[in-house]
Amino acid sequence: MDLSYTEDEQRARQRIRGWLDEHVPAEPLPAQHTAEGVEAHRRWERLLHGAGFAALHWPREYGGAGADAVTQAIFQEEYLRARAPRRLNRLALGLIGPSIMDFGTADQKRRFLPAMLTCDELWCQGFSEPESGSDLASLRTRAEPDGDGYRVTGQKVWTSLAAFASWMFALVRTSSGGKRHDGLTMLLVPLRQDGVVVRPIRQLDGEAGFAEVFFDGAKVPKSHVLGAVDDGWRVALAALVHERATGVGNYAQFSDDVAQLVRLARDAERGSDPVLRSRIAQLFIDTEVFRAHMQRVASVRHEGELARLANITKLFWSELETRIFETASELLGAEAERADHGDLGFSGDFQRRYWHARASKIYAGTNEIQRNVIATRVLGLPRGDG
Amino acid sequence: MFADLNDDQRALRGLAREVLEGACPAPAVRRSWQDGGELDRARWAQLAGSDLLGVTVPERFGGLSLGSVEWTVLLEEAGRVVLPEPLLEVAGLAPALILAQAGDDLRDRWLPALASGKAFVAVQLRPGDLVAHLDSAQAVLVVRDDALRVLEPADLTATRVPTVDRSRRLFRLDADLTAVAPRPVPRDRLRRVAALAALGTAAMLVGVSAALLDRTVRHVSQRRQFGRAVGSFQAIQHALANCHVLVEMCRPTVWQAGYLLDHNVDAGLAAAGVAKAYASAAASHVNDVALQCHGGIGFAWEHDLHLWLKRGKSLERAYGSADDHRRQVVTRLFPDE
Numbered sequence: 001m002d003l004s005y006t007e008d009e010q011r012a013r014q015r016i017r018g019w020l021d022e023h024v025p026a027e028p029l030p031a032q033h034t035a036e037g038v039e040a041h042r043r044w045e046r047l048l049h050g051a052g053f054a055a056l057h058w059p060r061e062y063g064g065a066g067a068d069a070v071t072q073a074i075f076q077e078e079y080l081r082a083r084a085p086r087r088l089n090r091l092a093l094g095l096i097g098p099s100i101m102d103f104g105t106a107d108q109k110r111r112f113l114p115a116m117l118t119c120d121e122l123w124c125q126g127f128s129e130p131e132s133g134s135d136l137a138s139l140r141t142r143a144e145p146d147g148d149g150y151r152v153t154g155q156k157v158w159t160s161l162a163a164f165a166s167w168m169f170a171l172v173r174t175s176s177g178g179k180r181h182d183g184l185t186m187l188l189v190p191l192r193q194d195g196v197v198v199r200p201i202r203q204l205d206g207e208a209g210f211a212e213v214f215f216d217g218a219k220v221p222k223s224h225v226l227g228a229v230d231d232g233w234r235v236a237l238a239a240l241v242h243e244r245a246t247g248v249g250n251y252a253q254f255s256d257d258v259a260q261l262v263r264l265a266r267d268a269e270r271g272s273d274p275v276l277r278s279r280i281a282q283l284f285i286d287t288e289v290f291r292a293h294m295q296r297v298a299s300v301r302h303e304g305e306l307a308r309l310a311n312i313t314k315l316f317w318s319e320l321e322t323r324i325f326e327t328a329s330e331l332l333g334a335e336a337e338r339a340d341h342g343d344l345g346f347s348g349d350f351q352r353r354y355w356h357a358r359a360s361k362i363y364a365g366t367n368e369i370q371r372n373v374i375a376t377r378v379l380g381l382p383r384g385d386g
Numbered sequence: 387m388f389a390d391l392n393d394d395q396r397a398l399r400g401l402a403r404e405v406l407e408g409a410c411p412a413p414a415v416r417r418s419w420q421d422g423g424e425l426d427r428a429r430w431a432q433l434a435g436s437d438l439l440g441v442t443v444p445e446r447f448g449g450l451s452l453g454s455v456e457w458t459v460l461l462e463e464a465g466r467v468v469l470p471e472p473l474l475e476v477a478g479l480a481p482a483l484i485l486a487q488a489g490d491d492l493r494d495r496w497l498p499a500l501a502s503g504k505a506f507v508a509v510q511l512r513p514g515d516l517v518a519h520l521d522s523a524q525a526v527l528v529v530r531d532d533a534l535r536v537l538e539p540a541d542l543t544a545t546r547v548p549t550v551d552r553s554r555r556l557f558r559l560d561a562d563l564t565a566v567a568p569r570p571v572p573r574d575r576l577r578r579v580a581a582l583a584a585l586g587t588a589a590m591l592v593g594v595s596a597a598l599l600d601r602t603v604r605h606v607s608q609r610r611q612f613g614r615a616v617g618s619f620q621a622i623q624h625a626l627a628n629c630h631v632l633v634e635m636c637r638p639t640v641w642q643a644g645y646l647l648d649h650n651v652d653a654g655l656a657a658a659g660v661a662k663a664y665a666s667a668a669a670s671h672v673n674d675v676a677l678q679c680h681g682g683i684g685f686a687w688e689h690d691l692h693l694w695l696k697r698g699k700s701l702e703r704a705y706g707s708a709d710d711h712r713r714q715v716v717t718r719l720f721p722d723e
Contacts, residue, residue, distance in 0.1 A: 001395065001455045001645045002388045009387060070387045262719050274716075281715035288660045289639045295389035296638035312631050374630055375623030379603050382618040 003295075005074075012067075013074045019051050020082035028347070029085045033209045038122075038164045041088040045119040054117045055093050062101060062113045069298035077252040083347065091160065092116040092123035096169040099239045103186070103227040112167075112188065126156040126170030126189065126213065127236065134369050136171070137181045137233065141215060143172040149221040150174075152189060155214050158363070162198045162211035166191055171236050174229055184232035188224040195219065205355035241307050243364045251291040254317070257324050257353075258287050260345055264331050271331065279327050286320050308378055315370045318360035325354040389638060391459065398441075398456055402463040405436045410467040412690045415553055418470040419693070422546075423555035425506065425522040430471060434503025439477045447497035449481070454582065454644035458589035462640075465593025468697045470553035472518035474586040475509040476500065482582055483509065483527050486575035487534050496525070510559055511580055511705075520544040520557035528561070529576060533568035537561055551696040578651050581658035583705040585643050588658075588665035592636045594698045595669045598676040599629050601691065606679050616679075625675045632668035639664055656718060663711035666702045673698045 005013070029044065030037035048054045056072045058064020067075070087093070097116050100108055115121040132139040141154025152172060159168070168189040175183035191198070195218035201210040227235040261280050265271030297313060300306050329336040332344055342348040361367045375381045391399065409432045418426065433439055442457050443449025450456075457478055464473045481500055484492050499505030508523035513530065520526065521544055526537040542561035549556050603626060606617030616622055643661040647654030673695055677684045684691045702708070 001391065001641050003642060003645050003649070005387050266720065266722070277716050277720055278712060281712050281719060284715055284719060285660050285663050285712065288657070289635050289664050292389065292638040292642045293635055295387065295642070299388045299390040309634070312634055315631055316635060368624070371624040371627035372620070374627035379599075379623075379626055379630055380607070381603065381623050381626065382607060382615040384618055384620065 005070075009070060009074060012071050013078060016053070016075055016078045017082070019053070020078055020084055023047060023051075024082045024084045032086060032088065032161075033163070035164070038088070041085055042119045044085050045088050049117050049119075055097070058093075058097065058113075058117075059101070062097070062109065063117050073295065073298050076250050080250060080252040080256060089116055089119050089122050091125050091169070092121075095125065095239050095242045096123050098242045099169070099186075099235060100188075100226060102238055103235050105223075107223065108188070108226065121167055122161055122165040123167045123169060124159045124162045124165040124191075124211075124213075126159060126168040126172075128158045129155055130157050130212075134366055136236070137184065139171060139173060139184070141170070141172045143174050143185060143187060143220065146219070149219055149224075150187065152187065152195075152215040152218045152220055155212060157210075157212040158201075159198075159211050159213050160209050162191070162213050163200055168213065169226075169239070171232050174232075181233040183230055184236070185229050186226040186232040186235040187220050188226055189215075189218060189220050190224075193218055203355070204358065205352045240365060241310055251287065251294045251317075254287045254290060254320060254324060257328075257346070258283050261324070261328060261331060264328070264345055268331060270333055276327070276331060279330070283320075283324055283327060286323070290316060290320060311370045311373050311378070314364055315367050315374075318357070318367060321357040321360055325350075325357045329354065389642065391455075391641065395456060395459055398452075399459045399463065401436065402438060402460045403466070405433065405438060406463050406467045406469060409433065410469050412693065415468050415470060415693050416690070418553040420552075423470050423519075423549075423553040425471060425519055425555075430503055430506070433471075433473070434501075437501075439473075439503050440481075440501025442478060443481050443497050443501040444485075447493065448501040449497070453648045454585070455641050455648075456644075457582075458585060458640050458644045461586045461589035462593040462596070462637075465590030465697075465701070466597045468553065468594065468597075468693050470555070472508075474583070474590065475518055476506060478586050479509045479511070479579060479583055480507045480527055482579045483529065483534055483571070486579060487569045487571045489569055492536065492569070511583060516547055516556040517544075517559050518557075519555050520559060521546075521555075526559065526561075528559075528563065529571075529579075530563060530568075532571060532573050532576065534571050535563055535566045535568055537563075537566055541566060549700070551693075551700045553693070554697070554700055574651065577655055578647060580705070581643075581647055581655045584662040584711065585640065585647065585658040587701050587705045588636070588643075588662040589640050591665045591669040591698065591701045592633060592640060594694055594701065595629070595633050595636070595665075595672040598672050598691075598694050598698065599626065599633060601694070602626060602629075602676045602679045609681075622679055625679065629672045629675050632671060636661070636665045636668050656715075659706070659711040659714045662706055663708045663715070666708040666711070669698050669702055670708070673702075 029040040032038060032041055045054060052065050055064040056067040056075050060066040093116060097113055100112055116123065127136060129139050129141060141152065141156060143150040143152050156170065168191055170187050170189045171184055172187055173183055174185040195216045197214040198211050201212055203210055261283065265277060265280055270276060297309050300309065328350065335344060339351060341350045344350040346353055376383055409429045437450055438460060440449030441452050441460055445451040461474060481497060484496050496505060496507065500507065505524055506522050508517045508520045508526045510517050510526060510528045517526065526542060528535045528537055542559055544557040544559060547556045547558055606622050607615055609616050639661045643654060643657035646657045676691065677695060680691055683689050
């Protein structure tokens with residue numbers, strides 16, 4: 001244990017803070033689910049990339065900064081403090097890029113990684129289907145061999161950013177019979193082609209960040225198979241560990257949210273209510289606990305221990321975020337019903353954050369699935385058929 | 387920044403676990419229940435022989451000069467085996483109090499003896515607190531009004547109080563404090579000792595919870611109903627997964643508070659309260675789930691489970707409950723009230 005920052009870490013913080021103070025746009029960018037918003041965020045991402053901040057966690061050989069986990073955490077803290085724009089190509093940077101590093105060929109790494117950093121190519125993740133949610137291995141979107149590649153037919157759903165993405169990281173069925181986990185393959189599917197139709201889905205938070213994506217004989221060259229054919233389940237599981245480990249559960253964000261609750265409570269009439277204050281105090285305790293956990297995660301060196309803690313991370317922050325926003329609603333009282341929420345605090349983003357928090361318990365593996373994983377893989381309890 | 391246990395701290399954890407599991411297996415705790423939790427001098431000597439009593443005592447007084455993080459690591463292991471002896475007080479609060487006052491005479495007299503296990507002292511931080519193992523103590527360190535008083539057995543009357551956890555040997559202390567000279571201690575140092583008390587209790591609770599979870603996982607993996615292990619039912623699995631999350635979230639919180647109490651006391655006071663609030667609430671939840679998942683057998687006196695259940699309930703409220711510490715957080719967040 002040593003909670004002090006080294007001189008290198010302090011210098012990194014100063015450099016990050018200095019750059020962000022100088023470059024973060026004064027006005028919020030347009031929303032990401034609009035074409036205008038995507039362009040504005042793309043310009044911001046290129047600025048970040050130029051300064052070497054696009055992917056701190058990527059190794060240098062792939063264009064990242066090769067920063068350790070502590071420096072990444074410092075960046076997250078400073079990014080939040082500066083109220084910098086929401087990141088755009090989150091799935092590419094957090095999950096798909098690292099999966100290509102883990103399983104990709106040299107050609108795939110050269111072809112795909114640089115354009116993720118510049119946001120020239122945006123990516124979406126094609127796992128869930130209408131009939132395959134938590135039971136992911138039951139998926140039915142098929143890839144049939146066709147000449148020098150595959151033809152993909154089927155449907156993916158809950159696909160964030162699909163309207164603007166040019167590529168999908170898609171888990172598809174390549175053979176049936178045998179065990180159902182064994183016939184799956186991870187494909188890098190070009191979305192800008194005939195045979196692909198993207199239909200936006202409006203979400204509970206009012207945005208249309210999701211889409212459903214229909215494939216009708218879409219073409220994928222053989223060279224775009226990630227990992228081995230019929231070995232996609234292993235690639236998907238590794239990707240999910242990246243997803244759960246990074247997530248959007250940023251402790252600096254939650255600490256900031258709780259600080260806002262405290263400020264609101266000091267001002268608002270309802271804020272002097274002891275029951276409400278007790279709830280806020282509990283949230284303060286929970287966010288402190290989460291910060292300690294995330295700082296531990298950033299320090300853990302052992303891969304197995306890291307994977308073991310990843311399931312806890314997602315479970316904990318998604319439920320904490322919901323509690324924070326339920327308490328915020330309580331504090332706002334009747335005002336919490338309003339849809340015109342610009343003045344309700346939380347950077348005018350109250351309703352979106354509230355409803356998005358509700359989604360976080362579902363995506364990246366529902367919290368029930370996380371509990372199953374903890375019970376069987378970490379605690380070693382017998383499986384359901386045992 | 388490194389917010390995990392380092393190799394030395396992991397080694398200490400391994401040593402403490404090995405020594406404590408050897409010195410204090412469940413049958414030994416049962417015996418302690420039968421004899422009213424009397425001090426087991428052989429066991430105490432064993433802990434001393436492995437240098438576990440002087441973890442926070444400076445080297446020049448015969449200790450290991452380690453910090454509060456290491457101390458919490460040791461106490462988690464003591465909680466795991468529900469050690470009957472008051473390791474928290476004798477090997478933590480007593481040295482901290484003696485180091486917090488200025489008198490060299492007290493340091494020279496007590497610190498080497500505490501580290502070597504030759505001396506055994508009791509501690510009372512607040513008026514009315516029940517005092518552990520008062521009958522075996524050569525001295526009692528009593529804190530009142532920004533001062534420490536060292537009482538000898540002749541200065542006091544000890545009245546045994548029956549306890550639900552029969553291996554916790556507690557006494558009511560009666561003494562005429564005006565007869566003993568006070569030794570002034572700066573108020574911030576006393577606050578740090580109180581925070582250490584809360585934090586050490588939190589660490590022991592983590593050990594109790596971890597042991598309850600381990601035992602319950604073993605039980606539900608073996609116990610069969612409806613032709614399958616009860617631990618294969620999702621209702622049981624999810625309840626235990628939640629317990630696992632709680633225990634794992636407690637650990638770094640406790641370690642960080644230990645670090646801060648040694649490096650940045652103001653932050654440490656707050657962090658220790660957060661740790662105790664969280665660990666107490668977590669322990670209460672794990673306690674409930676452990677008994678529920680054991681079913682009827684867990685409610686039988688003959689089964690060992692209640693040794694952990696009852697220690698857990700005692701420690702949840704010792705040195706401030708979850709509510710007490712949350713109240714402190716309210717006061718810090720809303721200082722105007």
